Amino acid sequence: MEKWSLMTITVLLALTVRWTVSLGSYSGAGKPPMYGDYEAQRHWQEVTYNLPIRQWYFNTSDNNLLYWGLDYPPLTAYHSFVCAYIAKLINPDWIALHTSRGYESQPHKLFMRTTVFVADLLVYIPAVIVYCFSLKETSTKKKASICALCILLYPGLILIDHGHFQYPLSLGLALWGVLYLSYDWDLLGSAAFCLALNYKQMELYHSLPFFCYLLGKCFKKGLKGKGLVLLTKIAGTVVVSFAVCWLPFCTDMEQIMQVLRRLFPIDRGLFEACMFSSPPPRLANIWCSLSVLIKIKNIISPQTQLKLSFAVTFLSLLPTCIKLTVQPSLRGFKFALVSCALSFFLFSFQVHEKSILLVSIPVCLIINEIPFMATWFLLVSTFSMLPLLLKDGLLLAYAVTTLAFLSVCAASFSIFEKTSAEDLQLKPFSLSLKGYVSWFKSFPKIVRCLFLLSVTLMGVLSLMSAAVHPPQRLPDLFPLSVSVISCLHFLLFLVYFNVVILWDSKNSRSQRKIS
DSSP states (O other), X not given: XXXXXXXXXXXXXXXXXXXXXXXXXXXXXXXXXXXXXXXXXXXXXXHHHHSOGGGTTSOBTTBOTTTTOOOSOHHHHHHHHHHHHHHHHXXXXXXXXXXXXXXXXXXXXXXXXXXXXXXIIIIIHHHHHXXXXXXGGGOSTTHXXXXXXXXXXXXXXXXXXXXXXXXXXXXXXXXXXXXXXXXXXXXXXXHHHHHHHTXXXXXXXXXXXHHXXXXXXXXXXXXXXXXXXXXXXXXXXXXXXXXXXXXXXXXXXXXXHHHHHHHOOGGGOTTOGGXXXXXXXXXXXXXXXXXXXXXXHHHSOHHHHHHHHHHHHHHHHHHHHHHHHHSOOHHHHHHHHHHHHHHHHHHSOOSOGGGGHHHHHHHHHTTTTSHHHHHHHHHHHHHXXXXXXXXXXXXXXXXXXXXXXXXXXXXXXXXXXXXXXXTTTOHHHHHHTTTTOGGGGGXXXXXXXXXXXXXXXXXXXXXXXHHOOOOTTOTTHHHHHHHHHHHHHHHHHHHHHHHHHHTOGGGGSOOOOOO
């Protein structure tokens, strides 16, 4: 009972922080003609409620795709329809066809914020709680609540979902998929991930670890016996899950192709318009950072850009995926989710800086194993979205939630005392370098100094971005600095996570699993 009381306090605190952030500004508030993501979600409710399904993804006189046209999978559209149905009961003006465009009012803001709040409460938060209670490492009275508190106070997700405006459903469903696989409920895990993928196509960032882990389990069971049966069941589950989600669009092939064109608009270009437009790129991935020095668009054709991005992404993913397929383990699976998502973020084409959340949530899952590095990464991931947060008027919320998160993690996990090679899961790697690298003895001190330098740099740049006017000749100096510095951090983190995965001897032995 005491453990549940602590968890109740944890959840109430997390909900209070979310609701407080939601009282502030949101994406595109009072900024016609396109407004922002808040208006996009409202517009999708308008479209899905007033138009027949066959018109949801097509450009018509009633559905101008240039104005926040629906470009997410069917499950997002169904969710928008459910929200629209409730909105219609409260105030039909909120979703009136054409006339509701750009609708803004306090009652409507309360309604929209509540829909995110409910989605968080029903899907994401329960998954975090169950995950933390299930870990063997958090079986004591306080550890589960502490772990849950740190995950639920991650500022990046709070600021984007309850500040900028976004629903946490795809990440929550993916987390449920991880949980089900942890219990060896492979079919439920597959179904949950299929639902996540059919809510947001960006969940493809996590698809290879799910695929390789399940395929590796089938190989271990033997493809001539139980493994083949399991593989068949998983394949059937995937087919049925997709069929259910896509059934209304399966009336003809043109419907399916149009939805796919909306989900994967290759013709927009590899790096999206934001990369080469004015202002310059604000995404912390390698291509956007390189474009500051090398005008990739001017020297490489679009087809070559696509091939280059695919090749680099594939090569960066390959070692982790091979290791996970050959030696499937729950621990390896969770680290692979981080590594593969980070490779996608850094080297594939980008839609938005919010994609870093697809890396951050898997990092939250291993915060109990590597609290120092996980905390560091989560701070950098939030910092990388600073230009977006400033644009939305979320400076105060960013500062308060980031400091609160750092304080809670530092106090809960004593992160500054866990910087040895063993604490950072680097002992196997350090042993392989024994005799070659003499500075490993002072490794903890070096890591702590680098962390403090990194946090100081992020803090100073955050203050300058908010309070200092950039030089007239360099109007985008601060957002570019945020992007490049974040990208350098992420490249180092990618190396770190790959080293942990490839040198992890635990994956070849009996793995510590969820109880």
